[in-house]
Amino acid sequence: MTFDELGLSEKVLKSVEASGYTKPTPIQAQAIPHVLKRRDVLGIAQTGTGKTASFTLPMLSMLEKGRARARMPRTLILEPTRELAAQVAENFKKYGIYHKLNVALLIGGVSFVEQNKILDRGADVLIATPGRLLDHFERGRLLMNGVEILVIDEADRMLDMGFVPDIERIVKLVPFTRQTLFFSATMPKEIETIAAKFLQNPVSVAVAAAASTSDTITQRAVSAPSKDYEKRQVLRSLLEGAEGLKNAIIFCNRKVEVANIYRSLQRHGYSVGALHGDMDQKSRTETLAGFKNNDIQLLVASDVAARGLDIPDVSHVFNFDVPVNAEDYVHRIGRTGRAGRKGSSFTIVTPKDKKGFDAIEKLIDQKIKWQGDDVEFSTKGKHGKKPVAEKAASKTSTDKTSTDRPANNNTPEKAAQSPAPQPSRSQNDRPPRRGRGRDNQVDLILTDESHPFGGEEHIPAFMRAK
Numbered sequence: 001m002t003f004d005e006l007g008l009s010e011k012v013l014k015s016v017e018a019s020g021y022t023k024p025t026p027i028q029a030q031a032i033p034h035v036l037k038r039r040d041v042l043g044i045a046q047t048g049t050g051k052t053a054s055f056t057l058p059m060l061s062m063l064e065k066g067r068a069r070a071r072m073p074r075t076l077i078l079e080p081t082r083e084l085a086a087q088v089a090e091n092f093k094k095y096g097i098y099h100k101l102n103v104a105l106l107i108g109g110v111s112f113v114e115q116n117k118i119l120d121r122g123a124d125v126l127i128a129t130p131g132r133l134l135d136h137f138e139r140g141r142l143l144m145n146g147v148e149i150l151v152i153d154e155a156d157r158m159l160d161m162g163f164v165p166d167i168e169r170i171v172k173l174v175p176f177t178r179q180t181l182f183f184s185a186t187m188p189k190e191i192e193t194i195a196a197k198f199l200q201n202p203v204s205v206a207v208a209a210a211a212s213t214s215d216t217i218t219q220r221a222v223s224a225p226s227k228d229y230e231k232r233q234v235l236r237s238l239l240e241g242a243e244g245l246k247n248a249i250i251f252c253n254r255k256v257e258v259a260n261i262y263r264s265l266q267r268h269g270y271s272v273g274a275l276h277g278d279m280d281q282k283s284r285t286e287t288l289a290g291f292k293n294n295d296i297q298l299l300v301a302s303d304v305a306a307r308g309l310d311i312p313d314v315s316h317v318f319n320f321d322v323p324v325n326a327e328d329y330v331h332r333i334g335r336t337g338r339a340g341r342k343g344s345s346f347t348i349v350t351p352k353d354k355k356g357f358d359a360i361e362k363l364i365d366q367k368i369k370w371q372g373d374d375v376e377f378s379t380k381g382k383h384g385k386k387p388v389a390e391k392a393a394s395k396t397s398t399d400k401t402s403t404d405r406p407a408n409n410n411t412p413e414k415a416a417q418s419p420a421p422q423p424s425r426s427q428n429d430r431p432p433r434r435g436r437g438r439d440n441q442v443d444l445i446l447t448d449e450s451h452p453f454g455g456e457e458h459i460p461a462f463m464r465a466k
C-alpha cells in the first residue's frame with residue numbers, strides 16, 4: 001500500500017513526500033479512505049501508531065474546498081491535554097505546507113492576546129481542550145454550527161480526566177450532520193457507550209492491543225521502603241547503575257512529588273526538568289523542548305502531562321510510584337522502546353503497592369522480573385526481610401545533602417537552571433471531575449508562530465516489522 005492509493009489530494013501527497021514518509025502506517029491505510037468518503041470512524045489506536053496523520057491528512061484534503069467564516073470553525077479537534085493539542089497543531093503545520101489554512105489552537109494556560117483576531121479571521125481547523133473551548137463559547141467568541149468534522153481524540157483519557165460531560169455538551173453544539181472521527185487507545189464500557197452515542201454507522205479500525213507492552217522494553221521491578229526520601233535514594237542508585245542511560249522520564253503519581261523529585265535531583269547535580277499539569281504553558285513547552293533536544297537529560301513527569309507525547313528515543317523510564325491505574329503503566333513504559341529501539345523501565349515498588357502491582361501484572365499478563373530481592377508485600381508495620389533497595393539506600397548519604405553527586409558518567413555537569421515548578425491546589429494531577437474554568441487564561445495561537453514541538457522524525461515500531 002502506498003500513499004497514492006488512499007485518495008489524498010495532490011497537495012497532501014506532496015507534503016507527505018516532503019516529510020519523508022514512504023508508506024502509510026496500518027491505521028492510516030485503514031482509516032484514510034473512509035474519512036475521505038465522509039464516513040464516521042471509530043479508531044482504536046494509541047500514539048506512536050501514526051494515528052494523528054490518519055485524521056490530519058484526509059482533513060487537509062477535504063478542507064481544500066471551501067472557506068472559513070468569522071468565528072465559525074469548519075472543523076474541531078478535541079484533545080485532553082495542551083501538549084497533545086499542540087502536537088496536532090504541529091501536524092497540520094507539517095502536512096499543510098502547501099495549504100493556506102488557518103489553524104488555531106485553543107488551550108488554557110497562555111495569554112488572551114491573539115484570540116479575538118484569530119477567531120474573527122475564521123479557523124479552518126480549531127484544536128482545543130474541552131474546558132477551554134466551552135469557556136470560549138460561553139463568552140460568545142465562537143459559533144459551533146459551522147463544524148463539518150469533529151475529531152474526538154484520546155477518548156479514554158478524556159474519560160479519565162472527567163471531560164466526558166464537557167464533550168457531551170460540545171457534541172450537542174455542533175451540527176448533527178457533521179462527520180465524527182473518534183479515537184481511543186482502549187475501549188472500556190463507558191467509551192463504547194459514548195462512541196455509540198456520538199457516531200453514526202461508523203467504520204471501526206483498530207491497531208495493536210492497548211494492554212500490550214513492547215518486547216523491546218526490558219521491564220524490572222525494584223523494591224524500596226515506603227518513605228519518599230528513601231525512594232528517592234533508591235531512584236538515585238538506579239540512575240547511577242542504569243546501563244546505557246541516555247535520557248529518562250521519571251513518572252510520579254502526584255504533582256507535588258514531581259516538584260519534590262525535580263528539586264532533589266537538581267540538588268544532586270542532575271540535568272533535570274519537570275512536567276505537570278499545573279505548570280504554566282511557557283515552562284511546559286520550554287521543558288519539553290529542552291528534553292527533546294537533549295539539553296535536559298531527565299524529565300520528571302505526571303501522567304496527565306506526559307500522556308501521548310511523541311518523544312522519540314527515550315532510553316529509560318522510571319516509575320517512582322506504581323501507577324494508580326494499571327493502564328498508565330503501559331503508557332508510561334511505552335515512552336521507551338519506541339520505533340523498534342531497545343528501552344528499559346524500572347518500577348519502584350514499596351510494601352504498600354501490592355494492589356497496584358498485581359493489577360499491572362494482570363493487565364499485561366506477565367510477571368515483571370525483580371532486580372534484586374522482590375519486595376515483601378505486607379500489612380502495616382510488618383515488613384519482614386529488609387528489601388535490597390533499602391540496603392542500597394542506606395549506603396548513600398541522605399537526600400538532604402548536596403554532596404553525594406552521582407558517579408554516573410552520563411550525568412551532565414550542570415543542573416538545569418529553571419526554577420522549581422510549584423505544585424498547586426490538589427495533589428492529584430487530574431483536573432476536577434466537574435466544572436470548568438480551571439485556568440483563567442485562554443489563548444489562541446496560530447500555527448505559523450514558532451513552535452517548540454515536533455521536528456524530529458522517527459520510524460514507529462510497526463514500520464520496521466516486516
Ligand code: AMP
Nearest residue numbers: 021023024025047048049050051052053
Ligand atoms: P502519532 O501516533 O500520530 O503520534 O505518530 C507517531 C510518529 O510516527 C510521529 O513521529 C509521526 O511523525 C510518525 N509517522 C506518522 N506517520 C508515519 C508514516 N507513514 N511513516 C513513518 N512515520 C510516520
